Amino acid sequence: MKAGIVVFPGTNRERDMAHALKLITGHAPRMIWHHETSLGDLDLVVLPGGFSFGDYLRSGAMAAHSPIMAEIRRFAEKGGHILGVCNGFQVLTESHLLPGALLRNAGLRFLSQDCHLKVENATTPYTRGWKSGDVFRAPLAHGDGNYTASPETLQRLEGEGRVAFRYSTASGHVSHDDRHANPNGSALSIAGILSENGRVCGLMPHPENLVDPEIGATDGVPLFKGLVEALVA
Secondary structure, three states: OOEEEEEOOOEOOHHHHHHHHHHHHOOOOEEEEOOOOOOOOOOEEEEOOEOHHHHOOOOOOOHHHOOHHHHHHHHHHOOOEEEEEOHHHHHHHHOOOOOOEEEOOOOOOOEEEEEEEEEOOOOOOOOOOOOOOOEEEEEEEEOOOEEEOOHHHHHHHHHOOOEEEEEEOOOOOOOOOOOOOOOOOOHHHEEEEEOOOOOEEEEOOOHHHOOEHHHOEOOOHHHHHHHHHHHHO
8 A cells, every 4th residue: 555644834743644554554655745746656645633834824724725735636536545634634624625624622722632432434444444333542632623514514424424433432422512522522523524435534533643552552553454455455
């Protein structure tokens, strides 16, 4: 699986993502500076976490207009697989590759903590490593992770099975108003969503930070193993 990681000014999670991809796939991903205009023959493009362009205007707003994004849009139109994590998710919504927006956390504070995610749809390349209803742990670190969308968009995401992950308790209980279960106040406890064709995925927490037993857990491994199985098969 050939993967590439896009790096914007202010990106700070690209090395974590590169470590996860190399650990799981055995191949180092290509690092793509945002001024580049070609993706080459990649199977997967990853937009990692950080604070692209210092989060000026809005989180992800300026990165959405970087030169590489025109090529990423073409890649998506051709059915390419794109994963956006944290700031990468924000860039995908600002680029209209995913619907909705990420607003300031409900508590108006930056959150840096572990959370639990419940797998809602296990039939996609990003979730096939789990079963529907599985719960796993992932770190989160963001100030603008409160997912919102119009009622019509939320209904469509639900109806089309495009909610990939939901915030939950460790036991899998989902409660939209409970900040222990839904730390940033996201609509319908949504932590991650999919494009119409299921090939673009964005989520706020960081599964790439839990892939190595030497750092305490491997909860994020199924995401990457599932991608390898889907894209190499």
